[in-house]
Amino acid sequence: MRAADVPELRAELSAFANSPDGASYWEGHARTVDYYRSIDVTGADLARAVQNSLEGDLFAVTGPMGELAVAAGQSLGLFDMEAQDLPTPTGVLFFEDPPELLQGIDGDDLPLIIQGAAWSVGDDGEGGYAWITPIAQMSSDQAIRLGGPRLLPFSMADEAPAEERERMLFDHLIVTLRAAWLLMQQPLSEESTLEPDRATRKRLRRVGREPAEVRLIELRRPKGASGQSGGDGDREYHHQWIVRGHWRQQWYPARQVHRPVWIAPHVKGPEGAPLLGGEKVNVLKR
Structure with a gap:
């Protein structure tokens, strides 16, 4: 097709x-x-x-x-x-x-x-x-x-x-x-x-x-290392970990509704820190 x-x-x-x-x-x-x-x-x-x-x-x-x-x-x-x-x-x-x-x-x-x-x-x-x-x-x-x-x-x-x-x-x-x-x-x-x-x-x-x-719909290629943040707020992390893809409810003020938004899999935590569950991550990019 x-x-x-x-x-x-x-x-x-x-x-x-x-x-x-x-x-x-x-x-x-x-x-x-x-x-x-x-x-x-x-x-x-x-x-x-x-x-x-x-x-x-x-x-x-x-x-x-x-x-x-x-x-x-x-x-x-x-x-x-x-x-x-x-x-x-x-x-x-x-x-x-x-x-x-x-x-x-x-x-x-x-x-x-x-x-x-x-x-x-x-x-x-x-x-x-x-x-x-x-x-x-x-x-x-x-x-x-x-x-x-x-x-x-x-x-x-x-x-x-x-x-x-x-x-x-x-x-x-x-x-x-x-x-x-x-x-x-x-x-x-x-x-x-x-x-x-x-x-x-x-x-x-x-x-x-x-x-x-x-209208051709494609998966957008990620830019740089977005999503690999070092923490939330003022919290300090000493490891990296993998966040699996998941849905999160997001509020849309214009419509006054919550709607599921897909959060893509990503690595979270400070760059260079040890990865929980392993020392090496193989990233496959399409």
């Missing part, structure tokens, strides 16, 4: 979602899948949610950034989300190199590789929600397909039951997406834009799609 491929991949998925075959596909889901019957949605509801999602901004996440989202997502606790916690109200995100956690067996015992997801935010007056549509590839097939969309309630209480059972492939996607959304808005990520080349623009316009830029 390359970021440059994302506009045309979105065009292919949108063409299916807006076709009679797409309408029939969602109608079949609404009639036969217990989940959709339990939340009383129709095929038209599903089609509308998917179509709206696919019209959003385009994102491509590099391999290292995707791996960080997976790792950080495993320790991300539940919190009451808001629409502002997502980078855009609607969007389409592809992983350039899908993390291993997003490769496995789905609920129908089919081997899948989740390549990304589309989302659209809604509000039912009870805290809001997002429709999440997985974008997946069969392990034995080259075609990229849309999976059945699911609701992600923003209320922490509504999400709790999913944490009490063994996580399925879709659950891992949600965990990774939630972490990615937060990380994309923090200084450790770096965003650049890619414009479709001339040939891609011509192909997109030929099928009635206006070319759109792709």
Whole structure:
């Protein structure tokens, strides 16, 4: 998967979602899948949610950034989300190199590789929600397909039951997406834009799609020795130690909320002091 491929991949998925075959596909889901019957949605509801999602901004996440989202997502606790916690109200995100956690067996015992997801935010007056549509590839097939969309309630209480059972492939996607959304808005990520080349623009316009830029999300390279501080306040330390990556709650005055902020792994303590747990640290830089 390359970021440059994302506009045309979105065009292919949108063409299916807006076709009679797409309408029939969602109608079949609404009639036969217990989940959709339990939340009383129709095929038209599903089609509308998917179509709206696919019209959003385009994102491509590099391999290292995707791996960080997976790792950080495993320790991300539940919190009451808001629409502002997502980078855009609607969007389409592809992983350039899908993390291993997003490769496995789905609920129908089919081997899948989740390549990304589309989302659209809604509000039912009870805290809001997002429709999440997985974008997946069969392990034995080259075609990229849309999976059945699911609701992600923003209320922490509504999400709790999913944490009490063994996580399925879709659950891992949600965990990774939630972490990615937060990380994309923090200084450790770096965003650049890619414009479709001339040939891609011509192909997109030929099928009635206006070319759109792709927002490439990369892991920012650390500068110097930031984060290797010698202590807190006036406290004096005589050793260095490794601080593992973790989430910390940070207060956002403008929004009047606390939100998780990822603190990257780093060495803390005075430079040159002995390292607790060993005398040598090997640092692997990407």
